[in-house]
Amino acid sequence: MNISMVGIDYNTANIEDREHFSLTFEKQLEIAKVIKERYHSSGCIIVSTCNRTEIWFSELGTSELECFSQLVIGENAKETMDSFCVCRQGDEAVNYLMELGCGIHSQIFGEDQILTQLKQAMQQAREYQYIDSVLECLFRIAITAAKKVKTNIQIAKSNTSLPHAIVEQLEKEQGDLTGKSCLVIGNGEMGRLMAQNLLEKKCEVWMTLRQYKKSKAIIPEGSGVVLYDDRYEHIAAMDYIFSATKSHHFTINKNTFENKRRKGKNYYLIDMAIPRDIEPSVEELDDVRVFNMDYFSQEAKGRENVLEETRELLSEYVDEFKQWYQFRNLASTVDGISDIVSEITDAKLTKVYKSIDISKEQQEQLQSNVQMATKKAVSKIIFGLRNVLQVDQCEEVLKALEQSAMYCVK
Structure with missing residues (x-):
């Protein structure tokens, strides 16, 4: 997975050092623009709070440390890189984000504010269009997973703010x-x-x-x-x-x-x-x-059982994201098949539409609703293949279905 992050937090930098990395709203937008235009990242999300400053990347074509150094730290502070910055890629980054949303990497163990902060970071990236579908899905699943953990597991014994x-x-x-x-x-x-x-x-x-x-x-x-x-x-x-x-x-x-x-x-x-x-x-x-x-600060010592239970629950959401990530390149093929089935269904129902005593506007609305429902149903069935077949097997099945669909409209 070409997903990565780089940043600093209270574990690697004290408060005197962390405040130099605090990013204003305007600075975040400036950094995101450069990451997209100069470093050609498919997407990014910036998380800047009191305890951490992190940049998340999708399809970054250069070094995460180089980005952080150039855009956040500055040329005169490169010697701080090794001691302050942490980089995570692929599975490690995904697992970390899932846990981050639950508050188990927070200075106040299990605190709830980080979940709100992740939501705000994602919404800002979406509003200013520097997010992509991969990071959108990753953060959305991580937020959903954190809510599930908060509902089912008592991470902290009391208020966690x-x-x-x-x-x-x-x-x-x-x-x-x-x-x-x-x-x-x-x-x-x-x-x-x-x-x-x-x-x-x-x-x-x-x-x-x-x-x-x-x-x-x-x-x-x-x-x-x-x-x-x-x-x-x-x-x-x-x-x-x-x-x-x-x-x-x-x-x-x-x-x-x-x-x-x-x-x-x-x-x-x-x-x-x-x-x-x-x-x-x-x-x-x-x-x-x-x-x-x-x-x-409140450390996580003595909470091994809670951590184990939390990570076990989160593993389901990690698997969900990995599965989505593996299949995301097949989405256009699925959409194409769904469109063809929708067209065939519409053609088959032409006489039915005409036989119904409704206005032209109502008929057009009915056709539109049927087409949309058909597309959704076909997509749901095809994507269900993820639960019974391996990725390469799904690719073969989809290729055959695409050829069959194209044959039907000839």
């Missing part, structure tokens, strides 16, 4: 969070999840909101609102500050924070973003602790 893991860890280290004053910077999905988890722990929560988003924002019930531009004016009273934005500049910088904080008060700042939202030097201040998402 990053915000839940953060709250859980803070409770272990800091004790009961009831009544703690918390500011959540960012009104995206992750920010809202963070606010909801804090509210469930009976914290006093405020969320930042940009002025231009006021009419569209979704604020969790029970949370207060602070305008983003006024965030520093509220910092002094906060115990915990969480930042989860997609901004490429700091939401909290050292100098301003130092001037606005209350001397002698302990502050806990949790940075949930890549690139980082909180200026790293903030941690140099007295009575201030800064955590990034790597601090809240």
Whole structure:
């Protein structure tokens, strides 16, 4: 299979290094265009999240590492390739994607956000037309498989989101969070999840909101609102500050924070973003602790039984994709046979159509429906050969059916 991927994730790069690989929406479109036009890949999908940056290829005519180096890393950072980048091809890539969707390669074991992120990556590639049928099918099957796993296997013992893991860890280290004053910077999905988890722990929560988003924002019930531009004016009273934005500049910088904080008060700042939202030097201040998402990682140790059960279920979907991949080149032949059978059926029913007391428009609609149903039925039967014959045997049968169909229309 000419399917491959290259990328970095939290296993190969720390947060300081990962943030250099974070791709904006505009950068992703630029990279996809070059991959299609310069490197002549049949299709690509780009997955860029807080914990990973990956490019998926179909029919790539050059080195995956070369693409990643030229388009993501840059000429001046090639020495990082061996330590950061992971390449997977063929079966290894397919198996990895199936597992990735289930969250078993995530920093928070079994988390659900990766499934949404894969859907969004596929939809973006589809919308901007840099996906092909192979990657479309692969990602669609992987997403379906992940949903099946989530329904049938309890991968994690509790909520698997990053915000839940953060709250859980803070409770272990800091004790009961009831009544703690918390500011959540960012009104995206992750920010809202963070606010909801804090509210469930009976914290006093405020969320930042940009002025231009006021009419569209979704604020969790029970949370207060602070305008983003006024965030520093509220910092002094906060115990915990969480930042989860997609901004490429700091939401909290050292100098301003130092001037606005209350001397002698302990502050806990949790940075949930890549690139980082909180200026790293903030941690140099007295009575201030800064955590990034790597601090809240949850390893997969001790989950061997779950992994075995998950991989066994996923193997069915891996086989489904491989079978589709093997037969995809026969699709045009199947379509041709279906079209011929549809034409024959239409011709056989000409007198029947004329004998029915309906309008011309209704007759045309009926003919169209019969033709479509015939095509689908024939295709379904022919593709069913995959379950009883080997690929080479199917090719012989299809060749014979095609010749027979052509003979029938002569």
